[in-house]
Amino acid sequence: xxxxxxxxxxxxxxxxxxxxxxxxxxxxxxxxxxxxxxxxxxxxxxxxxxxxxxxxxxxxxxxxxxxxxxxxxxxxxxxxxxxxxxxxxxxxxxxxxxxxxxxxxxxxxxxxxxxxxxxxxxxxxxxxxxxxxxxxxxxxxxxxxxxxxxxxxxxxxxxxxxxxxxxxxxxxxxxxxxxxxxxxxxxxxxxxxxxxxxxxxxxxxxxxxxxxxxxxxxxxxxxxxxxxxxxxxxxxxxxxxxxxxxxxxxxxxxxxxxxxxxxxxxxxxxxxxxxxxxxxxxxxxxxxxxxxxxxxxxxxxxxxxxxxxxxxxxxxxxxxxxxxxxxxxxxxxxxxxxxxxxxxxxxxxxxxxxxxxxxxxxxxxxxxxxxxxxxxxxxxxxxxxxxxxxxxxxxxxxxxxxxxxxxxxxxxxxxxxxxxxxxxxxxxxxxxxxxxxxxxxxxxxxxxxxxxxxxxxxxxxxxxxxxxxxxxxxxxxxxxxxxxxxxxxxxxxxxxxxxxxxxxxxxxxxxxxxxxxxxxxxxxxxxxxxxxxxxxxxxxxxxxxxxxxxxxxxxxxxxxxxxxxxxxxxxxxxxxxxxxxxxxxxxx
Numbered sequence: 001x002x003x004x005x006x007x008x009x010x011x012x013x014x015x016x017x018x019x020x021x022x023x024x025x026x027x028x029x030x031x032x033x034x035x036x037x038x039x040x041x042x043x044x045x046x047x048x049x050x051x052x053x054x055x056x057x058x059x060x061x062x063x064x065x066x067x068x069x070x071x072x073x074x075x076x077x078x079x080x081x082x083x084x085x086x087x088x089x090x091x092x093x094x095x096x097x098x099x100x101x102x103x104x105x106x107x108x109x110x111x112x113x114x115x116x117x118x119x120x121x122x123x124x125x126x127x128x129x130x131x132x133x134x135x136x137x138x139x140x141x142x143x144x145x146x147x148x149x150x151x152x153x154x155x156x157x158x159x160x161x162x163x164x165x166x167x168x169x170x171x172x173x174x175x176x177x178x179x180x181x182x183x184x185x186x187x188x189x190x191x192x193x194x195x196x197x198x199x200x201x202x203x204x205x206x207x208x209x210x211x212x213x214x215x216x217x218x219x220x221x222x223x224x225x226x227x228x229x230x231x232x233x234x235x236x237x238x239x240x241x242x243x244x245x246x247x248x249x250x251x252x253x254x255x256x257x258x259x260x261x262x263x264x265x266x267x268x269x270x271x272x273x274x275x276x277x278x279x280x281x282x283x284x285x286x287x288x289x290x291x292x293x294x295x296x297x298x299x300x301x302x303x304x305x306x307x308x309x310x311x312x313x314x315x316x317x318x319x320x321x322x323x324x325x326x327x328x329x330x331x332x333x334x335x336x337x338x339x340x341x342x343x344x345x346x347x348x349x350x351x352x353x354x355x356x357x358x359x360x361x362x363x364x365x366x367x368x369x370x371x372x373x374x375x376x377x378x379x380x381x382x383x384x385x386x387x388x389x390x391x392x393x394x395x396x397x398x399x400x401x402x403x404x405x406x407x408x409x410x411x412x413x414x415x416x417x418x419x420x421x422x423x424x425x426x427x428x429x430x431x432x433x434x435x436x437x438x439x440x441x442x443x444x445x446x447x448x449x450x451x452x453x454x455x456x457x458x459x460x461x462x463x464x465x466x467x468x469x470x471x472x473x474x475x476x477x478x479x480x481x482x483x484x485x486x487x488x489x490x491x492x493x494x495x496x497x498x499x500x501x502x503x504x505x506x507x508x509x510x511x512x513x514x515x516x517x518x519x520x521x522x523x524x525x526x527x528x529x530x531x532x533x534x535x536x537x538x539x540x541x542x543x544x545x546x547x548x549x550x551x552x553x554x555x556x557x558x559x560x561x562x563x564x565x566x567x568x569x570x571x572x573x574x575x576x577x578x579x580x581x582x583x584x585x586x587x588x
Contacts, residue, residue: 003024003074003075003076003077004024004025004026004075004076004077004078004079005025005026005028005068005071005072005074005075005077005078005079006021006025006026006027006028006078006079006081006107006121007027007028007029007030007068007078007079007080007081007082007092007095008027008028008029008030008081008082009029009030009031009032009082009083009088009091010029010031010032010272010276011029011031012273012276012277013029013112013275013276014027014028014029015027016112016276016277016278017081017112017117020114020117020118021117026071026075028067028068028071029064030061030064030068030082030091030095031061031064032091033058033061033091033094034057034058034061034064034065034091034094034095034098035055035056035057035058035061035094035097035098036055036056036058037053037054037055037056037139037140037143038054038056044143044147045140045143045144047144047527050519050520051140051519051520051523051524051527053136053139053140055094055097057098065098065099068095068099069099069100072099072101077105078101078104078105079104079105079106079107079121079124080092080095080096080104080105080106080107080127081106081107081108081109081117081120082095083282083284084108084109084110084282084327085131085282085284085454086131086132086134086135086138086513087135087454088108089106089127089128089131089132089135090131090132090135090136090139092104092106092127092132093127093132096127103126104127105124105125105126106124106125106126106127106128107120107121107123107124107125108120110281110282110327110328111275111278111280111281111282111333112275112276112277112278112333113278113333113334116333130512130513130514130515131513133512133513133519134509134510134512134513136519137509137512137519137522137523138509140523141165141505141523141526142164142165142166144527144530145163145164145165145496145530146162146163146164146165148530148531148534149162149163149164149168149489149493149496149534150162150163152534152537152538153485153488153489155542156488156537156540156541156542156543157484157485157488157542157543157566158481158566158567158568161466161481161485162466163485163489164462165496165502165505166450166451166455166459166502167459167462167463167466168485168486168489168496168497169450169497169498169499169502170441170445170450170451170459170463171463171468171469171478171482171485171486172486172489172490172497173436173441173444173445173448174435174436174441174463174469174476174477174478174482174486175478175482175483175486175487175490177433177435177436178435178477178478178483180432180433181432181433181435184432184433186429186430186431186432187212187429187430188212188427188428188429189210189211189212189427189428189429189430190210190211190212190213190214190216190217190425190426190427190428191206191207191210191425191426191428192206192207192210192211192217192220192221192224192383192423192424192425192426193205193206193207193423193424193426194206194207194224194374194383194420194421194422194423194424195420195421195422195423196229196374196383196418196419196420196421197418197419197420197421198231198410198412198416198418199410199411199416200410200411200412201410202410202421203372203385203387203409203410203412204385205372205374205383205384205385206383206384206385207220207381207382207383208373208381208382208383208384209381214427217425217427218425219380220380220381220425221423221424221425223376223378223379223380224376224378224380224420224423225420225423226378227376227377227378227380227420228376228377228417229374229375229376229377229417229418229419229420230374230375230415230416230417230418231372231373231374231412231413231414231415231416231418232373232374232375232382232414233371233372233373233414234370234371234372234373234412234413234414235370235371236368236369236370236371237368237369238366238367238368238369238391239366239367239368239369240364240365240366240367241364241365241367241394241395241396242364242395243314243359243360243361243362243364243394243395243399244356244359244360244402245288245316245329245360246288246290246316246329246330246331246356246357246360247329247330247331247353247356247357248285248286248287248288248318248329248330248453249268249283249284249285249286249330249453249454249456250286250442250443250446250453250456252267252271252283252330252352252353253267253268253438253439253442253456253457254439254442254443255352255356255439256349256352257437257438257439257442257474258439259352259401260348260349260352261474262345262349263438263457263460263471264438264442264456264457264460264461265457265458265460265461266345267349267457268283268457269345270341270345270346270348270349271283271330271349273341273342273346274340274341274346274349274350274353277340277341278333279332279333279334279337279340279341279350280330280331280332280333280340280350280353281328281329281330281331281332281333282327282328282330283330284453284454285327285328285329285330285453286318286327286452286453287318287327287328287329288316288317288318288329289315289316289318289327289328289329290315290316290328290329290331290357290360291328294328294331294335295313295315295361297334297335297336298335298357298358298360298361299311299313299361300336301335301336301358302358302361302362302398305358305398306362306397306398309363310362310363310394310395310397311361311362311363312361312362312363312364313361314360314361316329316360329357330353331353331357332350332353332354332357335354335357335358337354338351338354339351355398355399355400355401356399358398358399359395359396359398359399359402360395362394362395362397362398363392363394363395364394364395365390365392365393365394365395365396365403366390366391366392366394367388367389367390367391368388368389368390368391369386369387369388370386370387370388370389370409371384371385371386372384372385372386372387372409372412374418385409386407387406387407387408387409388406388407389406389408390403390406434475435475435476435477436475436476437474437475437476438460438471438474438476439474441460441476442456442460445459448499448502448503449499449502449503449506449507450499450502450503450506451502451506452506463482466482467479467481467482468481468482468485468486469482479570480566480570480571481566481570484543484566484571488543492537492540493533493537495533496530496533505526508522509522543566547563547564548561548562548563548564549561549562549563549564549573553573553585555575555576555577555581555583556583556584556585557575557581557582557583558575558577558581558583560575560576560577560581560583561576562574562575562576562583562585563576572584572585572586573585573586
């Protein structure tokens with residue numbers, strides 16, 4: 001009969017660890033959170049009593065709690081081994097409170113290997129109240145902001161809309177970019193491309209000046225076609241490309257999006273399964289650290305697969321000032337394992353993680369960059385081209401998809417005469433800034449200090465589930481509803497959807513986690529001005545009008561001017577004489 005009880009979050013993790021520990025332990029799973037705030041905000045948080053949350057056991061977790069309670073009553077020792085982050089710390093505390101455990105032991109491991117699990121069990125500690133309170137502060141903050149702002153938007157804009165402490169700044173970034181795109185005025189320019197033939201072969205080149213008029217473009221083409229040409233200048237330089245650090249949560253999501261086409265939530269689902277199966281270290285981290293033991297084993301892999309000439313062990317410094325340095329980067333638990341996980345998403349993601357990890361301990365790639373300038377005898381601008389050649393692959397021998405394409409140029413000499421094969425002009429227009437992809441938005445959120453590694457996937461999912469953003473291919477486009485909600489929040493709650501407020505609040509949560517700031521004082525400092533701001537907006541008129549429509553669109557019933565309004569089906573045009581006139585048009 002097992003005399004020790006160990007509790008983790010996931011059934012898959014429980015099965016893996018049970019195999020490691022054998023019959024002396026019973027390993028159970030909480031299946032994530034077991035308690036949460038009630039759905040009704042009225043009773044969720046006792047604001048007057050130091051923002052005390054009133055948790056309830058989730059209805060679908062009652063059987064789980066009963067099973068853990070029965071097992072705890074028979075156990076001599078209880079270990080809470082939930083995930084090694086704030087959320088995991090909070091889940092451990094909730095299990096303790098829901099079951100009524102006296103002094104359970106808290107253990108953490110960043111990889112699910114037998115050695116890591118056994119090592120963790122030899123060094124238990126108490127639940128970290130600072131980490132737990134930091135997570136509780138985040139949950140309470142999100143509830144207060146979400147309910148108060150959402151309730152106001154229901155009244156002033158449209159029923160059923162919502163706002164959030166982190167989702168709204170993310171939406172604001174997308175809305176700002178969309179306004180830039182709509183306000184963009186394209187400018188015409190001309191791209192001039194030529195093909196030259198030298199003794200060593202043909203090569204393309206482009207004009208170093210992009211004319212803004214058809215006349216200047218035509219002049220260059222006419223004179224260029226009639227002129228003789230020669231090589232004006234050749235410059236060669238060796239460059240080194242250093243390997244990138246091993247993955248953090250953010251960079252894993254970005255590269256998986258770019259190379260594999262995975263959404264952040266899809267990436268995290270696959271990473272979670274790899275972690276629970278013992279194939280990778282914990283996948284929620286903002287650290288690029290690798291343990292000394294991990295570096296040693298990776299070095300062995302580099303020598304075995306590529307040779308000693310490719311090895312260069314490296315230590316990387318985490319840029320985030322609040323990174324948890326006790327954590328490691330996302331890496332394989334065994335770098336010798338070339339493939340892992342179920343076929344499909346898991347296997348593809350594992351191979352991506354392994355290539356990045358192994359490459360991080362390899363020498364720089366050496367490239368030869370060549371720049372060539374070609375001149376005409378006529379008075380026209382120079383033409384130029386660039387080439388590259390790989391001299392030593394270094395880390396690119398491992399992470400081959402990071403290499404790009406070599407552009408080989410024929411052997412050329414300064415002063416050498418070349419013949420013009422073709423020269424043409426193409427009229428183009430300057431392009432507006434690109435919309436964000438999920439990878440681009442994750443990178444932007446990280447740069448601005450909005451959210452934390454564990455929140456990026458949920459932010460992406462929330463703004464799409466709410467109907468505020470649509471994903472077309474890899475591009476995120478705010479919907480009409482998203483633009484209206486963001487615009488209203490920016491107008492009336494600019495401070496609370498700003499980068500500075502959101503980033504500073506994340507810093508304060510980090511300070512709570514480190515024991516440098518109090519839970520109740522932090523929430524009170526936020527809530528007092530926030531409650532006043534919400535109360536001051538109660539008398540705002542309902543935001544029915546979203547601005548005038550172009551003059552050519554008039555009411556189909558009375559020919560009066562029209563205005564944009566937001567309805568359940570999106571934005572439409574309404575007669576300005578409504579309700580006297582019910583004329584309307586759908587926006588094209």
